[in-house]
Amino acid sequence: MEKSFTISIFTENSIGLLNRITSMFTRRHLNIDSLNTSESELAGVHRFTIVVKTTAEQVKKLVLQIEKQVEVLRAVYHQDDETVFQEIALYKVSTKSVADGNLVEKLIRDNHARILSMEQDFMIIEKTGHKEETQELLEFLKPYGLIEFVRSGRVSVMKPMEESNELRKRISNF
Amino acid sequence: MEALLTQQVDQNIKTTGADAVLRALIAEETSLIFGYPGGAIMPIYDALYHYQEEVRHVLTRHEQGAIHAAQGYARATGKVGVVMATSGPGATNLITGIADAMIDSTPLVCITGQVGSNLLGSDAFQETDIISISMPVTKWNYQVTKAEELPEALAKAFYIAKSGRPGPVLIDITKDAQFGSLEFIYEKCEVIRSYRPVPKLELDQLSKAAELINGAQRPFVLFGQGVILGNAEKEFKIFIEKTGIPSAWTLLGLSALPTDHPLNVGMLGMHGNYGPNKLTNECDVLIAIGMRFDDRVTGNLETYAKQAKVIHFDIDPAEINKNVKADIAVLGDCKEVLVELTRLARMNSHPVWREQFREFTRIEEEQVVKKELQPSQGQITMGEVVNGINDETKGEALLVTDVGQHQMVACRYTKFNQSKSSITSGGLGTMGFCLPAALGAKLGNPEREVIAVIGDGGFQMTIQELGTIFQTQTAVKIVILNNSFLGMVRQWQQLFFDKRYSSTEMENPDFVTIAKGYGIEGKSIDDRTDLQNAIQEMLSHDGSYLLEVHVGKEDNVFPMVPSGASVSEVRLS
Numbered sequence: 001m002e003k004s005f006t007i008s009i010f011t012e013n014s015i016g017l018l019n020r021i022t023s024m025f026t027r028r029h030l031n032i033d034s035l036n037t038s039e040s041e042l043a044g045v046h047r048f049t050i051v052v053k054t055t056a057e058q059v060k061k062l063v064l065q066i067e068k069q070v071e072v073l074r075a076v077y078h079q080d081d082e083t084v085f086q087e088i089a090l091y092k093v094s095t096k097s098v099a100d101g102n103l104v105e106k107l108i109r110d111n112h113a114r115i116l117s118m119e120q121d122f123m124i125i126e127k128t129g130h131k132e133e134t135q136e137l138l139e140f141l142k143p144y145g146l147i148e149f150v151r152s153g154r155v156s157v158m159k160p161m162e163e164s165n166e167l168r169k170r171i172s173n174f
Numbered sequence: 175m176e177a178l179l180t181q182q183v184d185q186n187i188k189t190t191g192a193d194a195v196l197r198a199l200i201a202e203e204t205s206l207i208f209g210y211p212g213g214a215i216m217p218i219y220d221a222l223y224h225y226q227e228e229v230r231h232v233l234t235r236h237e238q239g240a241i242h243a244a245q246g247y248a249r250a251t252g253k254v255g256v257v258m259a260t261s262g263p264g265a266t267n268l269i270t271g272i273a274d275a276m277i278d279s280t281p282l283v284c285i286t287g288q289v290g291s292n293l294l295g296s297d298a299f300q301e302t303d304i305i306s307i308s309m310p311v312t313k314w315n316y317q318v319t320k321a322e323e324l325p326e327a328l329a330k331a332f333y334i335a336k337s338g339r340p341g342p343v344l345i346d347i348t349k350d351a352q353f354g355s356l357e358f359i360y361e362k363c364e365v366i367r368s369y370r371p372v373p374k375l376e377l378d379q380l381s382k383a384a385e386l387i388n389g390a391q392r393p394f395v396l397f398g399q400g401v402i403l404g405n406a407e408k409e410f411k412i413f414i415e416k417t418g419i420p421s422a423w424t425l426l427g428l429s430a431l432p433t434d435h436p437l438n439v440g441m442l443g444m445h446g447n448y449g450p451n452k453l454t455n456e457c458d459v460l461i462a463i464g465m466r467f468d469d470r471v472t473g474n475l476e477t478y479a480k481q482a483k484v485i486h487f488d489i490d491p492a493e494i495n496k497n498v499k500a501d502i503a504v505l506g507d508c509k510e511v512l513v514e515l516t517r518l519a520r521m522n523s524h525p526v527w528r529e530q531f532r533e534f535t536r537i538e539e540e541q542v543v544k545k546e547l548q549p550s551q552g553q554i555t556m557g558e559v560v561n562g563i564n565d566e567t568k569g570e571a572l573l574v575t576d577v578g579q580h581q582m583v584a585c586r587y588t589k590f591n592q593s594k595s596s597i598t599s600g601g602l603g604t605m606g607f608c609l610p611a612a613l614g615a616k617l618g619n620p621e622r623e624v625i626a627v628i629g630d631g632g633f634q635m636t637i638q639e640l641g642t643i644f645q646t647q648t649a650v651k652i653v654i655l656n657n658s659f660l661g662m663v664r665q666w667q668q669l670f671f672d673k674r675y676s677s678t679e680m681e682n683p684d685f686v687t688i689a690k691g692y693g694i695e696g697k698s699i700d701d702r703t704d705l706q707n708a709i710q711e712m713l714s715h716d717g718s719y720l721l722e723v724h725v726g727k728e729d730n731v732f733p734m735v736p737s738g739a740s741v742s743e744v745r746l747s
Contacts, residue, residue: 012368015317016305023310064492070314070334073368171367 004033005059005077006085006156009048010040010167012071021048021072024065030054034087036153042171045073049085051154074167078158085156089134090116091125091141092148098123098141111137122147187359191321192217192352195285196225198328201360204256206247206617207231208240212260213300215287217352219258232617232646235638237264239610241271242636245280246614249597250572250622252405254281254335255614261288262300265346266307270604272342273311277601278426279403281340283331284308291319291348304346313341321354325361333363338371339490340403373491375506375514383485383502384518386459392527393419394450394457396442396471399426399600400464400488404508407431407593410463413516418523420531422450424465426600429590433569439531443471444735445582448542449534451735451744454479456530463487464508467497468601477740487511541746542732547587553726554702556583556655562709563625563653564589571623574598574615576608576632579661582731584627606635612650613643623651623713630656630682637688643718644692651712652694652720654685657727665730670737689720696720 011017018037025032033051040047052059059077067075095118098104107113113127127137134151158164189197195218199207207229211219222231234240237259244255255275259268265286275282289298305317314334318327324347331343387393401410407430414421414431420439421431431438440447442454451473454460460482465471472478475497486493486500487508494503504511546557560583563571569591575581575598585596597615599607612626633654643650664678686696695715699708705723712719735744 016309016315019306020309027310061492061496064494064496068490068492070366070369 002053002055003079004051004053005079006083006154007048007050007052007059007063007066007075007077008156008158009050009066009075010042010073011046011048012073013044013046014071017069017071018048020069021050021066024062025050025052028058028062030058030062034153036155038155042168045167045171049154049156074170076158076163078156082160083156083158085130085154086128087131087134087152087154088126088128089137089149089151091127091137091146092122093125093141094145094147095119095121095123097144107137107140111140113137187357188355189358190217190221190352191318191324191347191354191356192221193224194321194324194356194358195328195347195352196221196229197358198325198360199256200225200228201362202254202328202332204254205229207256207258208234208243208247208614209258210234210237210240210260210264211258212262212264212287214261214289214349215258215264215285215347215352217349218285218287218347231258232613232642234610235641236636237267238270238606239636239639239642241268241275241282241284242604242607242610243614243617243639243642244282245271245275245278245607246574246597246611247618248280248282248614249611250594250615251618252594253618254283254332257282257284259284259286260300261286261304262302264300265304266302268344269308269311270602272308272344274599274602274604274607275342276311276313278599279340279399280342281335282342283328283335284342284344286344286346287352288317288346288348290350292350294348304344308344311342312344315344315346317346317348318351319348321351321356324351324356325358326363329361329363330366333366334369372489372507373505375510376504377514379502379504380511380514381518383487383504384515386483386485386502387417387419387461387515388520390459392457393417393459393461393524394453394482395419395421395461395463396424396465397421397427397430397463398424398465399430400508401427401430402593404464404489406464406509406512409509409512409516411435413512413519416516416521417519418521418528419461420524420528422446424468424471424600425585425598427465428585429595430593432591433589439535441586443468444473444737445586445731445733446471446735447535447586448538448733448744448746449531451733451741452534453530455481455740455742457482460484461487462498462500463512464489466493469497472497473735473739473741473743477742538733538746546583553729554700554705554723555729556580556725557587558702558705559653559655559709559723559725560584560587560627562705565706566709566713567623567625571595571625572597572615572619574608574612574624574626576628577603577605577662578629578632579657579665579729579731580627580629580655582662583655605632608632609636609652610639610642612652613639613646613648616648616650617646624649625651625653627653627655629661630654630658630680630685631660633685634682640689640692640694644694647717649717652689652718653712654720654722655725656682656685656722657725657729658682659727661729662731664728668728668730685720685722694718694720696722698722698724700724
């Protein structure tokens with residue numbers, strides 16, 4: 001059965017590694033739902049967060065193949081309940097269409113959203129949360145003339161302390 | 175005076191990128207390079223000219239020939255094969271060989287020239303993004319754009335290519351990096367933070383494995399190339415001899431154990447032997463050593479060794495549970511694992527169980543082997559030729575094969591006394607591999623008899639390398655088993671596609687005349703009575719020789735596990 005998995009990959013920071021990693025998904029005909037790369041807390045270590053829908057069997061094999069890559073320090077995968085994760089979404093809406101004071105207030109309050117920028121013609125609303133939550137706001141705003149929408153890739157940290165410590169342990173040997 | 179001395183030292187250290195490449199290769203004990211020059215790699219070829227005494231460069235007739243030759247060299251010697259090619263088409267022509275080396279775990283360092291770094295991404299002449307193209311088929315690759323990066327990049331390349339599970343590495347060097355200057359200080363690479371080539375041996379897993387082996391009634395060992403790559407042939411033999419376990423080989427494990435060893439029960443898989451296939455589904459403990467359960471070995475996984483407990487020994491954690499679920503997995507270096515395992519294993523001999531293998535051998539002998547090796551009528555068979563070669567070489571020759579029917583027949587029937595004696599394209603099944611690989615194998619092992627057994631189809635895929643054999647005067651013996659068909663595809667068309675021979679028949683040229691054009695002696699035969707004399711003539715000839723044997727056009731290779739069938743459904747006809 002297919003499920004959503006979050007793969008966290010800790011790597012050296014080198015040109016082309018993103019390509020090497022994503023090609024491993026392509027090869028298996030897997031579509032990446034979201035992808036994020038950033039620094040990690042460890043000097044020189046980059047971190048990929050990749051969300052993919054597949055079977056437990058497939059993700060297990062895939063992660064082993066990823067970890068085998070020379071410049072990958074560690075690769076792990078988790079189901080949603082084993083991590084804390086967030087995404088961020090930005091919504092550009094016409095100022096006129098939501099200018100009704102009550103509507104804006106309701107929108108911000110009910111959704112824990114905030115206004116990043118307000119111009120004469122448009123305003124930018126920001127909301128962080130899980131995909132379903134940012135999706136809900138998207139649906140809500142659609143009737144009001146949504147001009148642009150963008151959602152980031154998932155960022156995720158793992159809950160179990162032992163796993164967080166494992167990488168540190170491996171790297172500290174160097 | 176002191177100032178002068180310092181200056182000399184400086185001059186010695188300060189050098190060009192191209193020169194640094196050669197010095198690094200020499201530091202890594204490279205004495206032979208296969209390659210093909212071109213615009214973007216000219217500075218390196220110029221440096222090569224300077225080091226002719228230390229490093230020999232073999233100019234092939236095509237970059238694919240160069241890389242297959244390097245593969246043959248690496249597989250025959252256990253050393254890292256080195257290839258050079260220019261940018262663009264030079265680099266892309268390497269790809270088939272890189273993919274082949276990747277899937278068959280062959281250590282290679284490929285050096286490609288690249289356009290100047292200021293031209294990258296500009297669609298410059300002979301520019302291709304070889305880093306992206308080669309990424310999925312290299313163990314590691316890296317683009318060097320500054321001369322000072324070269325020593326470290328090359329040191330890493332050699333270390334990665336040969337350590338752990340070996341594989342191909344590609345280093346792409348821009349032209350300005352070749353011309354650039356640097357202070358050359360070379361240190362061999364011994365460790366990379368993010369790379370753990372040999373997993374730590376877990377002794378508790380190992381003792382569980384030993385316990386299971388000790389309690390087994392019908393244990394069966396499957397061994398692969400891991401035994402050869404881990405230099406563990408001796409340790410492997412000691413292990414099976416102590417435990418008395420019948421052992422079968424994968425295509426790439428061939429020659430790790432002498433053919434006539436009493437515990438060698440033959441080949442696994444699609445065209446493997448009858449007993450090993452049948453009894454895979456009868457054993458109680460299946461012990462896989464340095465092999466990866468390729469689909470050509472396992473057939474249908476749903477019906478593969480379901481009754482058995484599976485123990486998997488491998489150096490690569492990603493191989494565990496990839497195709498076949500292991501009850502016990504032991505990671506680590508093959509040699510180290512086998513020494514420890516032998517210590518924990520009990521002496522045994524399994525006479526009744528081994529008799530079952532012999533029974534199947536008798537059936538196969540009667541129904542398949544006799545017809546193949548001693549046919550009384552009809553055209554010469556492939557097996558007869560292989561058997562005729564055996565009679566002369568007595569298991570001492572190094573066999574290089576291409577892909578298809580002749581490959582299966584040659585690997586089934588050739589006798590081997592020593593390891594690293596069979597070189598073939600296993601995982602990728604690359605037609606055209608054989609001729610250049612045989613050249614590389616012979617150059618790496620000049621004292622050994624190297625015999626290239628090739629089909630008429632594969633021969634013509636890299637036939638141009640006759641030119642390299644001619645120019646280098648390399649004494650490769652070439653045996654073409656000519657059935658004027660792409661035989662294996664034709665066999666499948668006959669068996670599974672109602673004999674609809676779609677694009678498999680070949681009208682071939684006069685191969686002997688072609689060889690003559692390259693200064694290579696040759697002979698063509700189609701009469702059984704000429705066979706042994708022709709083989710003797712070929713082997714006693716000083717230098718390269720081409721023997722073409724016309725074999726049965728529509729002969730089939732059996733046994734056969736049809737694609738998608740269970741190993742126990744192996745057919746004898």
